[in-house]
Amino acid sequence: MTKDIAISVENLSKSYFVGHNSAKSERYTALRDVVARNAINLARKTRDMFRGQAIVQGDEIEEFWALRDISFEIQQGDRVGIIGRNGAGKSTLLKVLSRITEPTKGRIKINGRVASLLEVGTGFHPELSGRENIYLNGAILGMSRTEIHKKFDEIVAFAEVEKFLDTPVKRYSSGMYVRLAFAVAAHLEPEILIVDEVLAVGDMQFQKKCLGKMEEVSHQGRTVLFVSHNMAMISNLCQKGIMLDAGQLEFQGQISEAILHYYQKQNEQSVRYSKLFESENAALVSGELIGLSDTSDISIHDELIIRMRYKIKKSINGKCVPNFHFSASSGTCVFVSNADGVTVKSPGEYIADCKIPSNLLNEGAYFVGLALTTYLDSGSFEVEFFDRNALTFNVIDPMDERSNRYGYAGIVPGVVRPKLIWNIHQDIK
Structure with missing residues (x-):
């Protein structure tokens, strides 16, 4: 290797x-x-x-x-997100990589010291204090007492547990446990940092703090493996992604492509448009993307039509308005579009088409939520159904003369990338 x-x-x-x-x-x-x-x-x-x-x-x-015939390589300094449904084998893979459990078959080569944060309390002795557990974890990682002492103040400050440093950790809350465990794992200079879904225990401010630290660690040339069901966190932190499905490697590549693949697989395996997306007044029948290639890709120069079939089940004293919610792979809402000119509809099945113009969205993965909202004559409204991640597609840049790149090959920042009207003229005085 x-x-x-x-x-x-x-x-x-x-x-x-x-x-x-x-x-x-x-x-x-x-x-x-x-x-x-x-x-x-x-x-x-x-x-x-x-x-x-x-x-x-x-x-x-x-x-x-739990895992079957998985092969991949991870480069030093990579930030890799491991995604998949519950039971896909993500936690088992991390346990094997962390040497907590032995593989049944196959071979693993690891270049560097590994620090893992897989479960609340992993590597901590409940009867020992926070101070003692810091030194215990450092010793497990092969560090000398002098090396641990140099990092001690940074660890305590990051974890924010100064008042409870000499209290046995069995009296810590789950949030305090995670703060101290992550601080120890991230600051004791492992070459490889492995973090499971355990960060979800912490509050939002601490989660952001942890993401910043993991990014800092990777910029120092160290490797980060991160498992989470929060696609926004995965997208913000990781550059590359590994998707597991039923214990097998389903996809490996750029994180945006891995997330898109994950949602497409979710759509294939889930039973859509059941009672979950139905009310007494209306029901979602189907959703469709018109204009995509076989790979769910569309050029930034092409138009895309979002089509929703829905059923109004009975007469309503109000307007049933279709609305589509567009989100980026980070989880950020890009925009919401409501149908205009809607009148009161009689019971029956309807088709709502929404055209996305060319040169609007930047390259990347997008998710479309399909919804129907009834605006009553009384002035109130009711959401009849809302399938948050009903459809997925990927916008690509063909890098041709219409892309206005002028030789630039990097990623153009931003979620939208509209082709606006410019006028350049010489200022003659």
Whole structure:
């Protein structure tokens, strides 16, 4: 492995054995069956104990693969977001990389010292004070007492736990636990910092503080792996992304593309337009993007039509107004568009089309929320349904003469990128 590669994973797999009790589904069980089953279970548990394997409860044992044949490389200094649905294998991957659990198959090469923050309280001894746990964690990371002492004041100031420094951490709140644990992991100079969803325990101000610290760490040439379901946090921090699905590597690449792939996969796997997007008055039937390529891409120079089919179920004393909500991959709302000229509609099925003009949105991933709002004659309103991330698309820049780049190849800042009318003339005095 070359020096510029921080982590190399080859054909990594991890399996667990899960036990099921078949007896629960049986209404009547003879005594001899119970005795025979218990004898078999005892023999199996004894065998597993002598082999050093985990003892699994249950009559029937099933092998479950949390990770299967995963391969990737992470460069030094990369900020990598690991995303996927619950149960995709994200936490298992981090545990294997942190050497908390062993892989079943495959090989991992790590270049540098690893600090992990996976669960509240990981690496802390509950009976020891905050001060003692700082030194304990530093020792686990292989640092000398002198090295830890140099960083001690920075850690305490970042964690904001000065008043409770000599209190056993078992009396800490979950937020205090996370603040101190992150401060220790980030300040004791690991080459690789691994952080799981645990940051969600902290308040918003501390989360921003942590994101800033992780970005600072990566600028120092150290590597950050970050797992979160908060796509705004992932997008703001990370440059690259890894998406897992059902224990397999589904996508690896730029973070905007990984997030777009994640939402597209979510759309494929979820059952859309069920009772969740229906009210007594109206229901969402379908959503569609017209003008995309097969890869869900559209050029900044092309128009895009957002189409929503919806049903009005009964007569309403008000106007049912379709409205579309556009968000960037960071979670930032770009704009909301309401249909105009809406009149009172009789019951039936309708189609609402909204045209997005060319040269409006900058390159990147976008998500469209589909909604219907009823504005009543009384002056109040009711939201009939709102599917926040119903549709996804990706805007690309073909880098041609129409892009007005003049040779510039970097990312143009901003969410929107309208082609405005300019007039340049010489000022003759």
